[in-house]
Amino acid sequence: MKISRRSFLGQSALGVAAASIVPRHVLGGPKFVPPSEKVNIALVGAGGQGRTNLRALFQEPDAQCIAVADPIEQFSLEAFYYKGMGGRKPVKAEVESHYAQKTPNFRCAEYEDFRAMLEKEKAIDAVLCATPDHLHAYVSIAAMRSGKHVFCEKPLTHNIWEARLVAKVAKETGVATQMGNIGHSRDGIRQTCEWIWDGAIGPVREVHAWVGAGRWNKTLTGLPTDRPPTPPGVNWDLWIGPREPVPYHPAYTPVTWRDFWAFGTGALGDFGCHDMDAACWALDLRAPTTVEAHPAGQMNDDIAPHGELCYYQFGPRNNQPPVRLTWYTGGLKPPCPEEIGELKALPDRGVLFVGDKGLMLCEGAGGPPRLLPLQKTREYKKPPATLPRSKGHHRDWLDACKGGPPASSHFEYAARLTEIVLLGVLSLRTRRKIAWDAENLAARNFPDANPIIRGHYRKGWEIAG
Missing domain, CATH: 3.40.50.720 (NAD(P)-binding Rossmann-like Domain)
Structure with a gap:
């Protein structure tokens, strides 16, 4: 046949x-x-x-x-x-x-x-x-x-x-x-994992990740209030999908939908899966015990802030010590370490690992690692490649x-990384420190967070579990 x-x-x-x-x-x-x-x-x-x-x-x-x-x-x-x-x-x-x-x-x-x-x-x-x-x-x-x-x-x-x-x-x-x-498919993120696993900076207890991105709509303080006509060729109801209807406005699309909680997840959701990725992979980060996020600039129940500062606390994992990950957007950065040396300043986007034996600085989005001061990078006997190299993300x-x-x-890995990122969004939106119960998918200290954890879907757009 x-x-x-x-x-x-x-x-x-x-x-x-x-x-x-x-x-x-x-x-x-x-x-x-x-x-x-x-x-x-x-x-x-x-x-x-x-x-x-x-x-x-x-x-x-x-x-x-x-x-x-x-x-x-x-x-x-x-x-x-x-x-x-x-x-x-x-x-x-x-x-x-x-x-x-x-x-x-x-x-x-x-x-x-x-x-x-x-x-x-x-x-x-x-x-x-x-x-x-x-x-x-x-x-x-x-x-x-x-x-x-x-x-x-x-x-x-x-x-x-x-x-x-x-x-x-x-x-x-x-x-x-x-x-x-x-x-995630760059060689740099694999090198970061291999160096950390090799003990290049010893046990890691702190990570800082930052990106300069902020809100697209700089002047809005909430949902737009004027009512321009819907342009021809736009099926706005279909674009809205599972969300509750709002009138069409060019402030929502294209691209700028990221600013609105109904459609996007702010700069944290936009960049977190890029710039927390190295820490998630190298340190085997899973569910944090607590997350505490603070907005930088104006924010409300409808619109994301111009930036944020977010603290994630992770417990011990497979003989690794507890680690605190701090996330920054909107122009915020960690303090510049003395070991920065000849680099003179932190880049506009990056990840800094703080270990018991030293510091490692990486470019954002899977960029290559460097030990600080840079002389340590030149002296470091780099370990052999143990992770398979990617042929390309789409390939x-x-x-x-x-x-x-x-x-x-x-998606198994991606969901784990996304959950970490979205817990920061949850803390931002609820304006509370979240004590996370991963097993029961709940905030131990704030049951009212459930509508954000699980979302709401208008009739005809429900997702069967």
């Missing part, structure tokens, strides 16, 4: 039976793409970050984008670092232009609603989710339960309950996953889609 790839992938529930007919080494196993074939990818969220991810995938000869979904037809990104145009129509045009160089008349499907896309486009193997934070879990879970591999931007989810659920569904479905904290995910090893920021 001859089974086509399309029919095989479209019948993931029959994967075991199919594998008994066609050998696993040919098909790559249930849900996996044969090594010789292209991974058909659908983009959900055609903003600046979605477009950036697509351009990275354009460099991979065995990946092709066959569908794009976004509730907005087009919008300008000129006011942001992305530049150019976003939205489903410009991104669809860019996709078709790219692939037409080798495949004349290549066509990319276009959808307003990703749910309709998943229903109709049976050839989709994998989904790349680059929506605002409040839709990450909804999109990722729907895709995984449809048997699609998933790459989701960071943070993995908008609330802590979602992070646990996304990890659970990823394990249940067995699909290939990767979160978009691209620094590793594609290989996993084809039955290769899991990508290193798979």
Whole structure:
């Protein structure tokens, strides 16, 4: 019996039976793409970050984008670092232009609603989710339960309950996953782990991580109050998704949705999965015992602060001592250590490990480590590489889609890192020090935190646990 790839992938529930007919080494196993074939990818969220991810995938000869979904037809990104145009129509045009160089008349499907896309486009193997934070879990879970591999931007989810659920569904479905904290695939973060495990600075008891980012909407003090008309080509109700409706306003999108708790998680959620990553991996950080965050500048129940200072306390782990991690945004930084020496000042973004035997400074987002003062780096006998080096953040995910090893920021790890980040957001939003009960998914000292821990979903957008 001859089974086509399309029919095989479209019948993931029959994967075991199919594998008994066609050998696993040919098909790559249930849900996996044969090594010789292209991974058909659908983009959900055609903003600046979605477009950036697509351009990275354009460099991979065995990946092709066959569908794009976004509730907005087009919008300008000129006011942001992305530049150019976003939205489903410009991104669809860019996709078709790219692939037409080798495949004349290549066509990319276009959808307003990703749910309709998943229903109709049976050839989709994998989904790349680059929506605002409040839709990450909804999109990722729907895709995984449809048997699609998933790459989701960071943070993995908008609330802590979602992070646990996304990890659970990823394990249940067995699909290939990767979160978009691209620094996790750099050599630098692996060197940081190897040096710390080698004892370069002794047991680590403090970590400081900082980034200069702050609020996008500098002058707003809450939700916008004026009511401009909704532009043509914008399905605002669909963009809102699971949140309670608010009138359209350009202060929300593109990009600036990060400022609003209903849709984003502020600078902490935006950068925490990048710049706490090295500490999480190297020190095997899991649930903190307490988290205490303080806003820098104005904040309320609707809008994130201009910056924050956040203290995480972690208990002992596998013969490692307790560690305190301090997070800074909005221009805040730790004090400059005397050992900074010839560097003269801390960088605008970085991570500082404080050990019993010295200091290690890393660039943000997985950058390479340096011992302080720098003379120690020059004298240090560096350990051999023990962690496998990445072939590239997207490349590793594609290989996993084809039955290769899991990508290193798979959803089990990504959910753990995201939960740590979102606990800081929880402390900020509740304005309380949180004593975290990880087993019961609860704040021991503040039961009223539960609505933020678990979120609220309007009718028709609920996520089944």
